[in-house]
Amino acid sequence: MGELRLMKGNEAIAEAFIREGVDAYYGYPITPQSEVMEYLTAERPEKRTGMVVLQAESELAAINMVYGAACTGKKVVTSSSSPGISLMQEGISYIAGSEVPCVLLNVVRGGPGLGDIQPAQSDYFQSVKGGGHGDYRQIVLAPSSVQDMYDHVALAFELAFKYRILVLIQSDGLIGQMMEKVEIGEQKKRLSDKEIKEKYDSWALTGRTPGREHNIVTSLELDQAKQEQFNIHLQNKYAEIAEKEVLYEEMEVEDADYILVAYGSSSRICRKTVNLAREKGLKVGLLRPITLWPFPEKRIAELAKRVKGMLSVEMSAGQMVEDVKLAVNGKIKVEHFGRYGGMIHTPEEVLEALETKIIGG
Amino acid sequence: MTEEIIIAGFGGQGVLSLGKILAYSAIMQNQEVSWMPSYGPEMRGGTANVTVILSDERISSPVLRKFDTAIILNQQSMDKFEEAVKPGGLLLYDNNGIIHPPTRKDINIYLVEAAKEAAKMGSAKTFNMVVLGAYLKIKPLVELGNVIKGLKKSLPERHHKLIPMNEKAILQGMEIVKEEHLV
Numbered sequence: 001m002g003e004l005r006l007m008k009g010n011e012a013i014a015e016a017f018i019r020e021g022v023d024a025y026y027g028y029p030i031t032p033q034s035e036v037m038e039y040l041t042a043e044r045p046e047k048r049t050g051m052v053v054l055q056a057e058s059e060l061a062a063i064n065m066v067y068g069a070a071c072t073g074k075k076v077v078t079s080s081s082s083p084g085i086s087l088m089q090e091g092i093s094y095i096a097g098s099e100v101p102c103v104l105l106n107v108v109r110g111g112p113g114l115g116d117i118q119p120a121q122s123d124y125f126q127s128v129k130g131g132g133h134g135d136y137r138q139i140v141l142a143p144s145s146v147q148d149m150y151d152h153v154a155l156a157f158e159l160a161f162k163y164r165i166l167v168l169i170q171s172d173g174l175i176g177q178m179m180e181k182v183e184i185g186e187q188k189k190r191l192s193d194k195e196i197k198e199k200y201d202s203w204a205l206t207g208r209t210p211g212r213e214h215n216i217v218t219s220l221e222l223d224q225a226k227q228e229q230f231n232i233h234l235q236n237k238y239a240e241i242a243e244k245e246v247l248y249e250e251m252e253v254e255d256a257d258y259i260l261v262a263y264g265s266s267s268r269i270c271r272k273t274v275n276l277a278r279e280k281g282l283k284v285g286l287l288r289p290i291t292l293w294p295f296p297e298k299r300i301a302e303l304a305k306r307v308k309g310m311l312s313v314e315m316s317a318g319q320m321v322e323d324v325k326l327a328v329n330g331k332i333k334v335e336h337f338g339r340y341g342g343m344i345h346t347p348e349e350v351l352e353a354l355e356t357k358i359i360g361g
Numbered sequence: 362m363t364e365e366i367i368i369a370g371f372g373g374q375g376v377l378s379l380g381k382i383l384a385y386s387a388i389m390q391n392q393e394v395s396w397m398p399s400y401g402p403e404m405r406g407g408t409a410n411v412t413v414i415l416s417d418e419r420i421s422s423p424v425l426r427k428f429d430t431a432i433i434l435n436q437q438s439m440d441k442f443e444e445a446v447k448p449g450g451l452l453l454y455d456n457n458g459i460i461h462p463p464t465r466k467d468i469n470i471y472l473v474e475a476a477k478e479a480a481k482m483g484s485a486k487t488f489n490m491v492v493l494g495a496y497l498k499i500k501p502l503v504e505l506g507n508v509i510k511g512l513k514k515s516l517p518e519r520h521h522k523l524i525p526m527n528e529k530a531i532l533q534g535m536e537i538v539k540e541e542h543l544v
Contacts, residue, residue: 006385006394006515178423179381179396181388271421346426 002183009149009175010035012182013079013105016153018045021188023074024052026065028084031117032173033107036079049190059084063091063104070095070102071217073196073204075157079105081173082123083114086131092166093132097219099203099234101160103153105169107176110342118342119173121264124319127170128293135231137238138166139245140292142263146180154185163241164203170292172315174265174344247290248299252278256285258358259303260350261324262313263289266338270313272347277354284354292320297327309333309358313350316340333358362417364502365425369410369442370434375489378515379432380411383493385511386503387415397423408437415502432496434475436460449544453496455488462541470542471499478533487530494534505531 007015014036017025025045027037037055045051056062062078070076080088085106095102108123110116125131127140139159143149149171156167191199197206205215221227249267252274253259262270267288277284287303289296304310309332312321318336325334337353339345366383370376377398384394397412412428414420431442433454439461446452448467456462457476473495479488497503503511508531512524 004388006381006388006396174397174423177398179384179394180420180423181394265423268420269422269424272425273422275421344424346424347422348426 002185005182005184006179007146007182008035008177008179009143009146009171010107010177011039012146013149013153013169013171014039014043015184016150017077018043018048018051019185019187020153020157021049021075021190022051022077022153022157023190024054024065024069024076025078026054026056026062026069026076027078027080028056028059028062030059030081030084032109032119032176033079033081033105035176036105036107049187051190059087060091063088063095066102066104067091067095067098067100070100071098071205073200073206075103075191077103077105079107081107081109082111082120083109085123085126089126089132092138093130093134093136094219095166096132096136096138096234097134098217099164100217101157101164101166103156103160103167103169105171108170108172110340116342117173119175119177119265119315119344120340120342121172121266121314121338122316122319122340123170124292124314124316127168128295128323136234137241137293138168139163139241139294140168140170141247142170142290142292143175144264144267144288146175146178146182149175150182150184159245161200163237165237165241170264172265173342242294245291246294246296246298248296249288249290251286251288253285253287253303255283257283257308258285258354259307259310260284260286260313260354261289261300261310261320262286263292263320265344266313266315269345269347270350273350273354276347276351282354282359289320295323295327297323300324300327301329304328304331307332309335311350311354311358312336313345313353314338315344333361335361362415362502363420364415364430364500365428366413366415366430366432367410367425367428367442367445368413368432368434369408369438372407372409374409374434375486376409376434377411379489379493380413381515382490382508382511383413383415383496383503385515386508387511389507389510389514390503392417393420395420395423408435410438410442430496430500432492433463434492439463451499453492453499453538455492466542467544468542469499469544470540471495471538472541473534473538475534478537479530482526482530482533484526484530487527490527490530491534491537494531494536495538496534497531498535498538
């Protein structure tokens with residue numbers, strides 16, 4: 001067993017960046033995720049592993065630094081919160097169009113606009129439907145505990161390099177700011193330039209290799225027929241990810257009459273709702289998507305064959321509920337419940353909503 | 362065992378660090394913990410509160426409406442959280458600045474005059490440890506040895522010289538806590 005610490009979600013993920021052997025972090029401060037860069041700066045990762053930590057002049061600069069550095073096959077990461085992530089969308093689309101692997105953290109806060117600094121889950125559409133332009137996808141992981149914040153870093157980089165894709169870790173102010181017990185893993189070594197050249201020489205900008213053509217990393221292709229072929233290649237890659245990389249967790253679904261669908265901090269609140277409902281004799285279960293894209297649509301379709309109704313619970317006005325409805329395809333009743341704008345629903349409020357909107361409705 | 366606690370008072374009273382030390386102590390004896398602060402602009406000089414959960418099992422919601430224990434350190438928090446104690450639960454408070462003491466008859470109420478005691482000890486900063494001692498006397502969920510280990514983990518090394526004084530404050534809290542009303 002590794003070392004146990006009491007950490008905030010934001011601190012745990014920052015420690016995980018260092019231990020994962022990340023080469024560079026570029027970011028710009030914004031509440032409720034400022035502890036990420038604060039922690040990194042205090043830990044002096046340039047001494048611990050040689051990792052670069054740089055405060056950029058803006059979110060636009062940060063995402064373009066990520067883009068540039070990631071073109072070289074290095075492990076690169078940035079973090080921000082909702083308004084900052086909106087500013088990064090141009091760079092994110094370019095990264096998708098260039099098939100550059102990297103990792104991004106969004107500690108979501110209440111919106112729209114500058115909104116407030118309290119927890120929210122209202123960036124689901126932006127994360128899973130694409131906030132930038134063009135036919136692209138990104139893998140979206142939704143941690144539900146401080147331990148997940150730590151563990152998802154290794155998973156995110158594994159997926160990013162396996163598919164040459166941007167992986168977004170979508171957290172929120174609640175998981176970022178709360179402290180829990182975390183088991184810290186081993187320090188991984190950063191890859192040397194030679195190791196990076198051996199692994200990624202087929203696409204990365206690793207310097208000249210005798211006998212190979214220049215690698216060009218770009219999102220520009222003015223020949224529309226070639227651009228269509230490139231898009232078909234992207235779609236095939238996304239189809240493979242949707243087939244192979246879906247992750248979810250279940251609680252008490254075996255005998256359930258009703259299912260709550262919730263991710264991240266809402267899934268934590270719903271675990272308590274399941275317990276409260278079971279105490280009242282209601283057979284309620286929970287499905288927690290770990291990957292928001294790819295979405296566990298097959299599993300939801302299977303469950304829809306044998307349960308009576310589903311309540312999608314999200315700290316938003318109702319975003320993920322659209323994907324739950326698509327998966328259920330009209331077979332059973334699906335409704336949304338959630339507080340938003342920075343307010344957090346309690347387990348009791350979720351139970352009330354389940355009783356009025358689904359069971360009694 | 363699951364214990365769901367709200368600790369509430371003014372910013373600067375050591376509310377958040379009291380929760381943190383309690384959480385660290387529970388980790389020292391292999392329990393699951395969560396520590397969820399209210400955060401935001403209201404923390405600057407205003408009220409501060411933190412929800413701490415200690416459990417032998419995986420913790421579900423870090424956000425709660427009802428609590429097994431409320432540790433209340435100012436009037437605003439009394440107004441807000443007296444009602445949030447589960448029937449049969451515990452309310453522990455310091456009466457410094459309290460105009461309306463708790464009135465519920467279906468919960469256990471204890472008083473700790475921690476502000477007075479800390480002043481007597483000559484160190485206002487040990488206030489929160491007096492409160493912690495009082496709580497641990499009523500509910501000995503973590504062992505004193507683990508609290509000391511927790512203090513060592515949560516305090517930077519340059520402050521380790523303060524640990525004996527904190528330990529003394531905890532023992533003082535255990536000594537002076539008073540029953541006011543039992544169910």
